[in-house]
Amino acid sequence: MSSATTGLSSEKRHGYGAGEAPEWDYYSKCIHCGLCLNACPTYRMLGFEMDSPRGRIYQMIQVGNGRLEMGDTFVHHIDLCLDCRACETACPSGVEYGRLVEAARAQIEKRYRRPGAKAKLRRLFLEQILPNRRRLDTLGKALGFYQSSGLESLVVKSGALRIFSKRLDRLARLSPRMEKPFFTERLGTVVPAVGERRHRVAFHAGCIANLAFARLNEATVRVLARNGCEVVIPAEQGCCGALHVHAGLRDVARDLARRNIRAFADSGCEAIITNAAGCGSVLKEYPQLFEKEETEYYEAAKRFSDAVRDVTEFLAGIAFKPPSGAVRVKATYQDPCHLLHAQRIRSAPRQLLAAVPGLELVELKETEVCCGSAGIYNVAESEMADKLLEAKMRRIDETGAELIVTANPGCLLQLRGGIARSGQKQRRVAHVIEVLDEAYQNA
Numbered sequence: 001m002s003s004a005t006t007g008l009s010s011e012k013r014h015g016y017g018a019g020e021a022p023e024w025d026y027y028s029k030c031i032h033c034g035l036c037l038n039a040c041p042t043y044r045m046l047g048f049e050m051d052s053p054r055g056r057i058y059q060m061i062q063v064g065n066g067r068l069e070m071g072d073t074f075v076h077h078i079d080l081c082l083d084c085r086a087c088e089t090a091c092p093s094g095v096e097y098g099r100l101v102e103a104a105r106a107q108i109e110k111r112y113r114r115p116g117a118k119a120k121l122r123r124l125f126l127e128q129i130l131p132n133r134r135r136l137d138t139l140g141k142a143l144g145f146y147q148s149s150g151l152e153s154l155v156v157k158s159g160a161l162r163i164f165s166k167r168l169d170r171l172a173r174l175s176p177r178m179e180k181p182f183f184t185e186r187l188g189t190v191v192p193a194v195g196e197r198r199h200r201v202a203f204h205a206g207c208i209a210n211l212a213f214a215r216l217n218e219a220t221v222r223v224l225a226r227n228g229c230e231v232v233i234p235a236e237q238g239c240c241g242a243l244h245v246h247a248g249l250r251d252v253a254r255d256l257a258r259r260n261i262r263a264f265a266d267s268g269c270e271a272i273i274t275n276a277a278g279c280g281s282v283l284k285e286y287p288q289l290f291e292k293e294e295t296e297y298y299e300a301a302k303r304f305s306d307a308v309r310d311v312t313e314f315l316a317g318i319a320f321k322p323p324s325g326a327v328r329v330k331a332t333y334q335d336p337c338h339l340l341h342a343q344r345i346r347s348a349p350r351q352l353l354a355a356v357p358g359l360e361l362v363e364l365k366e367t368e369v370c371c372g373s374a375g376i377y378n379v380a381e382s383e384m385a386d387k388l389l390e391a392k393m394r395r396i397d398e399t400g401a402e403l404i405v406t407a408n409p410g411c412l413l414q415l416r417g418g419i420a421r422s423g424q425k426q427r428r429v430a431h432v433i434e435v436l437d438e439a440y441q442n443a
């Protein structure tokens with residue numbers, strides 16, 4: 001589409017401020033066909049064009065050409081987007097919607113002043129705590145003490161938090177359980193392969209995952225080792241920056257990317273493995289953070305990203321050793337959005353689950369629709385997140401599965417929340433890797 005057909009001058013096309021912004025090359029691919037609408041969770045829920053991918057792209061164009069103010073209305077519709085990228089899978093025109101919404105958010109963070117304490121807390125967490133391992137560890141220890149000392153049950157029973165602040169009460173309920181010993185203790189170590197060494201891989205352990213999914217990280221290393229991998233866990237690695245990219249904080253994300261690129265540069269490994277779909281998607285897209293400048297980091301980011309593999313993708317691509325122990329259970333699999341839509345990985349986790357003796361896999365209807373987790377979306381946009389979770393739990397009920405399997409820590413938390421809310425004590429949620437690990441242990 002040329003500027004003549006849209007009536008936009010080249011100057012107006014660049015109506016955003018300095019820094020990354022939605023670009024003509026990307027939004028002009030949208031032919032407004034609407035084929036993405038029914039794939040979009042927020043459109044399905046609300047039925048408003050402005051909460052659809054096509055409507056959001058239209059608003060981005062209007063803000064870019066100065067016809068729409070970057071004000072509360074625009075920010076509301078962009079905030080409500082889950083960045084789940086289901087619209088990318090549905091789009092016949094190859095629109096990279098993730099790039100667009102992340103660039104729009106970068107502009108919002110630079111030019112729009114968010115009111116209230118919630119915005120300050122969000123920035124404090126994303127800019128001061130997540131990137132700093134020491135502060136994150138301290139917070140993890142404090143939260144661990146609160147959860148294990150009995151203080152939490154006292155506070156919950158008294159309802160004190162709810163009286164003080166409903167948001168704080170929700171945050172406390174959604175907070176993941178701290179799992180001691182933290183996986184941070186394993187950073188800087190090398191785990192040998194079980195039996196003959198056939199691969200040498202590096203493991204990206206995440207940030208919050210080191211505290212709240214320490215057992216999942218350990219299971220991941222065990223499963224890799226059982227499959228002939230020597231696992232290097234670089235000491236200097238850190239948060240991948242996924243939450244920052246999704247929130248539009250690209251400068252912080254760039255700092256984090258540089259740190260990880262340096263940390264893994266000399267590991268001499270054939271692959272960089274992650275067990276978190278959201279992290280993997282951003283790790284694979286690091287070059288986007290440097291493509292405009294910093295040629296040196298751009299090239300290094302490309303080498304880094306080429307090596308990144310989701311753990312399910314890696315295992316399904318090597319001579320995988322099927323477990324001989326059984327996990328006798330009826331299970332269903334929820335596709336994490338950033339594995340299915342952003343990384344286009346669908347068959348690998350199913351292939352691994354099919355190799356587990358005794359496991360009956362029942363396909364979940366609408367498995368491609370987001371569960372409402374989406375990073376910190378379930379805290380920031382709690383009403384929509386709750387509606388999506390309720391819809392997901394209804395679909396899960398239809399399967400009759402006792403075990404819900406997924407491949408992303410955020411989805412694990414959200415689905416566990418769904419189970420807790422509905423009081424379904426017979427059900428549990430696990431990562432694909434935890435199921436494999438259980439099967440190996442049962443052998």
Ligand code: SF4
Binds near residue numbers: 042
């Ligand atoms: S990323 Fe997800 S929520 Fe956002 S517009 Fe696309 S489908 Fe809708």
Ligand code: SF4
Binds near residue numbers: 035054095
């Ligand atoms: S499917 Fe693609 S081209 Fe069609 S409206 Fe959606 S984003 Fe635009």
